[in-house]
Amino acid sequence: MEDIEIFQRMGLALAIGAAVGVERHWREKDEEEGSRTAGIRTFTLIGLLGGVAGLLEHFLARPGGIPGIVVVGFLVTLTAVFAVFQLREAIADENYSATSVVVAMLTFALASAAVLSSMTVASAGGVVLVAVLASREFLHASMRKLRWSELRSAVILLALSFVVLPIVPSEPVGPFGGVSPSKSLIMVIVLAAISFCGYIAVRLLGSARGEIVAGAIGGVISSTAATISNARRSASEDLTRPLAAGAISAGAVSMVRTSFLVIVLARPLASELLPVLFSAAAAMLVYSVLLARQSSAKHQEVLPKNPFDLDEVVKMAVVLVGVGFLARAASETFGDAGLFIASALSGLADVDAATIAVAGLLPTLSVQTASLAIAIAVLSNTLAKAVYASIFGTMAFGAHVWKASILAIAAAALCFGMLGSWL
Template sequence: MNSVGLAIDGDLLRIVLAGALGLFLGLEREWSHKSAGIRTFSLISLLAAVFTVLDQPLLLAIGGLFVAVQGLLLAVQGLLVEESGLSLTTSVSMLVAYGVGVLVGAGRLVEGVTVAVLSSLLLVLKRELHSFAWGMSREELRSTTEFAVLAFVIYPLLPAGDVPIGAAGFEVAVEPRVIWLMVVTVAGIGIVNYAIVNSYGGRGIAITGFFGGLASSTAVVGTMLDHVRQRPSSASYAVAAILLADAAMAVRNLGIALAFTIEAPLFGAIVPLAAVVLGSFLIAGVIADWDEEVEMELESPFSLRNALGFGAIFLLIVVAGAFAEAHLGTAGFYATAALSGLVSSAGAATSAVVLYRTGSLEHDVAVIAILLATVSSLVVKAALAATSPNREFARQVAIWTGVLVAVTGVATAAVLL
């Protein structure tokens, strides 16, 4: 008796929730003065929930067909009546409301609520989404499309688990999906920070240096070199920008070291990389003239060629690192990591993480490799700054880079020795 009552109560709750979610979906349509609003959407979700609870597939199919036909009629009406415009959004939203009712009626409450909230958000943010799309350049649109191909087309096609790669008696296990996921992650960081730098780059050196450094620390150095050449008096905050780019690079490498080793995190990398971050911020805060602003222009946030190039270099680093570890010992792998860091500290860090995940590297070896790549990146930026005709600027970058390298070494020794 009680179990029957509980079942009835459960069915009633699902029906009520379906009606409420339909009403929620219809709010924006009602506010926009569309032909289908709160009552229509709520009734559609109720109808779907009732048919689902009754477990009547035929009625459910008829109901779905009815909603689809009604949506089609609304779309045709929009074409015939010039003032109302095309009503495809309302038509599709009605089908979504019916689907929400089916999900809730079937007991998939989380899925139903999620679909309803996301759909309502898409309806409410119509102007913002349109403005965003219309404001994109052709290059940005192409980059976004290419990123989607990498993340949602290529990634699912890659084999899961370890895949052995080798020849002539040498073999190393790699995880294609993990490697590609790291490529996608680095590319995603570039896209996000491209948008941030373009939006706020002229408002302060902190955003330009730090967020620009997440996207490309080399771009920050190049921008500062050009700015110092044009305005020699701006050397102090140009140095600060490079230091903040160093901090961003360390944050990125720390994120790679921890995010992809959740089961057995590389905790040894936390203190040294955190020391780089804190030291960079502290020095930049002391030496910079924060009243100055600098514009920074980044190139296209992402391209398929760059992604494939990064993936190829990264895979080469992984294989070379494993080969060095197997035939030259730990010192050989360290040398590979240091040299790789001159090109891409992110690539060297991710290669160490991949080898650590597959058991090819021990914890301390992976940590030291990541730190060597980080130090190499610091040295590269100092070397680039040394090409500036402004000797004071080059000297300041070299001095503070040396301080950061020393701090990293001390922190590493304190943690690992």
């Protein structure tokens, strides 16, 4: 380790301690001198101590020795001394908290890591530490407002994502490419995440604006899933207009997402497809915003009772996975000649699969054929979502989605006609 690198690493160790010290000192800025255990000076020195411990560890390390003995020894000593002073302060103030002790330990550990390990990881850890400390009021207020249904849903979502998903096999089962258990579970997680994000957005922003934001998030992930999720909720909640606005905004974002895929994967098709897709997206977005404004003027806020119903989420995932399987079966059965049929069937569940597949075939397809295949998938997906809205949602919900879909198709057709006349 050269001198310049040592100075850089020690500087980062000091910076981590100083950043934590600023937050800790500001938190107790009204306290008299000598009444606080640690402020900006103390935590800066803790950062320096961690850096020095890391340097000693580096230079005193010997082959066959016990790695980390120096750093651990310093950490144990610092923790013991700091805990004694913190206990005396807690007794005097009658305010018991282990936060400052843990913060001192983390500051020392991150400062040592800045010298011994990755500076990027150490600096990121310091930023996260300060952010968590500065968010105390927000976190405490959030916990006071947290409901059991929200906590339970979050735990289920985390368990599905990080406990169940890693152990589910990913190899497809069955003919025509089969069905992958892990991808099916991912669809369940996506649907549950969309519902949960929608619930949080409604709580923070109200039903009208919240559903538009939630729909936009859902459109980035899966506009079909977002539409079905909102349709299910509309059948049991007095939120028809906001939920319809959210589903329509998801459709608009989905078309923008398809445009992005075309730019990245199939640039030769951009001049053919982008104007059509953007015009359709704009029509849906305008309808969504106008519907949300009407809703906010007439609708009384109603909070959903449950962030998501796992049984319903599983049923919706089965529907989408089944439709995707049928699309693959049709594609393999009809071969290249069935490209348009396969695109239409793929659109019943999602547009991305058709877009990616067509982009992969682009060297062997004409621009017109490839553009038409993607356009068919988008049209099929737009109409399919309107059908799903009518099947799973209320009559009013389905009517709004149908109106927006027809408006988007008309705008796309008009744009296509204008492009044809110009070309």
